[in-house]
Amino acid sequence: MKAVAVRDGGKTAADLCIIEVARPETGRGHVLIRVTHAGVNRPDILQRRGLYPPPPGASPIMGLEVAGVIEQIVPDPQWGDDIGWKVGDQVCALVNGGGYAAYVSVDIRHLLPVPKGLSLAEAASLPEVSLTVYANLIEHGGLKAGEAVLVHGANSGIGSMTVMLGKAVGARVIATVRGAERIDWVRALGADVVIDTAAGDFIDTVKAEGGADVILDIVAGDYVAKNILCLKPRGRLVQVGMARGNTAEIDVTRIMQKQAILTGSMLRPRSPEEKARLTAEVRAKVWPLIEAGAIRPVVAKVFPFAEVGAAHAFLDSGAHSGKVVLEL
Incomplete structure (x- = not known):
């Protein structure tokens, strides 16, 4: 099958190439998905550069999320006959690696149905x-209705989902972006206040808005101290990224x-059982919001599989608003 490999150290997106490898084995309690689309994420770039190695037992191939069609099911006898899925079902899933390939083996407990009305790319x-x-x-973060959430990098995949889920649970959403051209895009997602950090710091504006009960941050570095200043009493700062460094x-x-x-937290190091619980x-809680239209997928661009290097370069440039997807 076709899969993405890294050559020459992976320092640049041009170091990605397509090779032929064997199909993955499908163990007990797993399904084999014929991948039609794969999400491109920041951890993939870090893995390409050798900064985010896959955990023990995971595929060395990049790719943490896929959509496609169930090709094979190897049930676990302890589940009985009713497993809820059948060959030919369209599904999507978070995977531990191996998403940049024509086939990937996935723990059946980690499958999600394609939401009604959405394409496989979405x-x-x-x-x-x-x-x-x-x-x-x-x-x-324990975000509740009536609270305020501050999210940085609101044009990113994580940021845009935070804006929409925050509004869906009844919170007030304060968002930061870099560049005035992104303000209207984030407002259209539902953000109440959008701050352009290219024009000045965010601290005074957030304080003027009353502060934040929860802050979801993908930046880290010098943002951590700034975030603490923006918190309300008993506020929660939740770190999910380190764009400006891990100290x-x-x-x-x-x-x-x-x-x-x-x-x-990170998702990748969690146990299969914990990922099954979270899935x-x-x-139960997010998929109905997607099918009702309260949350929608935001795909910035879909790249052909052969242009995986261009997809990485586009994501790495920061020019995107929304998610980047590969089409196989």
């Missing part, structure tokens, strides 16, 4: 952002004064 843009944002905004200097006194909570939560 479905491929949903698993990573849906699970990441639900886990961090709702579970770790920060903060005034611990501010955390103590505000009784603030600093937390965060079930997302299917």
